[in-house]
Amino acid sequence: MKTLSSRDNPTVRQLRLLAEDAREQRRQGRTLLDGPHLVSTYRQRVGLPRLLVVSESGLDKPELEALLALHPGQETLCLKDSLFREISGTAAPVGILALIDIPATPPGPARGSCLLLDAVQDAGNLGSILRTAAAAGLGDIFLGPGCAGVWTPKVLRAGQGAHFSLAIRERADLAAVIRGYPGRVLTTAVEGGQSLYALDLRGSVAWLFGSEGRGVDSSLASLAQGRVTIPLISEMESLNVAAAAAICIYESVRQNGNVFGSSA
Amino acid sequence: MKTLSSRDNPTVRQLRLLAEDAREQRRQGRTLLDGPHLVSTYRQRVGLPRLLVVSESGLDKPELEALLALHPGQETLCLKDSLFREISGTAAPVGILALIDIPATPPGPARGSCLLLDAVQDAGNLGSILRTAAAAGLGDIFLGPGCAGVWTPKVLRAGQGAHFSLAIRERADLAAVIRGYPGRVLTTAVEGGQSLYALDLRGSVAWLFGSEGRGVDSSLASLAQGRVTIPLISEMESLNVAAAAAICIYESVRQNGNVFGSSA
Incomplete structure (x- = not known):
């Protein structure tokens, strides 16, 4: 897997924009899931993300290894830790993000409560x-x-x-x-x-x-x-x-x- | 009222420490209340603070004028807006802070629920x-x-x-x-x-x-x-x-x- 270390890489720039800006998320129709719980919940209920992003140190964590194994053939990007921290909003990120399409707005009126x-x-x-x-x-x-x-x-x-x-x-x-x-x-x-x-x-x-x-x-x-x-x-x-x-x-x-x- | 503009002023330094650090709050036994709601609630239920701090632009707000009028004789400090923002943790501070003593820990066992x-x-x-x-x-x-x-x-x-x-x-x-x-x-x-x-x-x-x-x-x-x-x-x-x-x-x-x- 390739490890990116440049803030100027276009994908890194796109991820940074998505992490910071709700308008950008709406414009692209995409957003970021931060952390193993969200990534794993998304896989269970919706499917595979567009892209997985892991931090260099995250690659060594058994928890993330197991999660990556649940995404065979998945496009995955590795980022230097310092770069990953810039994108993740958490103080101590576990080291995994998923880029996903925002689910389509369901049509029709409200059902039930x-x-x-x-x-x-x-x-x-x-x-x-x-x-x-x-x-x-x-x-x-x-x-x-x-x-x-x-x-x-x-x-x-x-x-x-x-x-x-x-x-x-x-x-x-x-x-x-x-x-x-x-x-x-x-x-x-x-x-x-x-x-x-x-x-x-x-x-x-x-x-x-x-x-x-x-x-x-x-x-x-x-x-x-x-x-x-x-x-x-x-x-x-x-x-x-x-x-x-x-x-x-x-x-x-x-x-x-x-x-x-x-x-x- | 004196308007302070230096980050090196000892009182400003103390306020900055209190704003950032829970240990410092414990050490000093003091903390900061940010915004008119908290300042006014404290006055109603506890009493007068040690010190009121207002921002330069806050002085012109009728809401803060009214609140200051409820604190006659109160020691009050005015800070340049940029300095005030450094101390206030809110994105758009109204412009008033109170320095208070942390209430003493009540003695004795739990009463009721x-x-x-x-x-x-x-x-x-x-x-x-x-x-x-x-x-x-x-x-x-x-x-x-x-x-x-x-x-x-x-x-x-x-x-x-x-x-x-x-x-x-x-x-x-x-x-x-x-x-x-x-x-x-x-x-x-x-x-x-x-x-x-x-x-x-x-x-x-x-x-x-x-x-x-x-x-x-x-x-x-x-x-x-x-x-x-x-x-x-x-x-x-x-x-x-x-x-x-x-x-x-x-x-x-x-x-x-x-x-x-x-x-x-």
Whole structure:
């Protein structure tokens, strides 16, 4: 395998651009998976990447050797460690990246319970919400134009592979999705909504969550059929949006009897 | 007010060290609050800071003017914008920081329901868990030695002021806390535990949550009275630790009838 050491190599330059820039990812329709967990999840659920990239020191790690063996015939590039670190966003990269095509936006309206996100900008929060949604068995995710780029390496890392079991639409017209949704659309309000625990959440629900700072845009919120308040014992506090989403989504799981769960 | 522009000014140097280094925070017993929300929450719940620091352009903002007016006689320092940005960890700082003494570690054992955290290293997760704990009315938080520095500006920012309504112990001996706890200690397990929704959570519970990668240390987990599994509809997924904590803590809130809640 060839080891590249030049920052000016065109492939290296393309990888660097993809690592840094959500617009570039959209323009190319490609992104990077960082680390063995994401690379292995992608192979299990989607297939082979366009390209694997390993660091020179990564080649010696048994964990990566085993992972490479699962990709026979795969085009693979080796980078000097210093160059690899420039592309990987992690402080101590394990030493493997995959260049993949961003999955195509699935056509059609929402099926069953789903998630609508308005201007969720923190990568960690967005990835955590996707993990919760995937774990709870939700299928469709609609992201409004103000959300963080969902296929950026940071959000992919925080999502821990959840991206590949969800049907994700970026830059969705959330108002149109709400108007066309056949079930109930519920959104959260810090106060004044119905208590989460007084609601009947059986059946299809589209949950609409808003930005970290401002909450859900008020014109969008007014289209929802219900406003839900998570009871705060200490009224001086508020919840992180990913924590609030986890609490609401899992109250739905509980009320729907968790019929597919392995341990209930 | 004097405007400082030199990186070599001793106070500027002290602020820079505090902004960057958790050990330095511990050594000095001080830390920095970044942004008007934290500064104002601190004033409401604790008192006046040692020092306020504003950026030159921040002085013109009505929001900061109003906040400064709430601190009469307060020692305040103005920094050139470029210098301020070096100290503030945020991409677009509003322009106010407070230097505070880290609150003293409260003495005595845990009272009522509480939280034990083992090696939670991500600042965003740690802050989010503190917000959830404070919102749910928990009082005592015990952090094992492997956790991120809880008084770092990043964790403070993610905590959104929750730090000031909790009794936080850093570098706690979690095994000793578990052994001395008068109620039940529950921990989470990805599989094989009792379903969260099959448990009676009334009364005092100490929740023990573990690190992002490895979960709870097995010798600590073996001291807990119960292992709880959050049902995963899709077994290929897992939950972010802050999402898992929110789900568990709020299931306790629900079962305990949310007696102090404003909206149930």
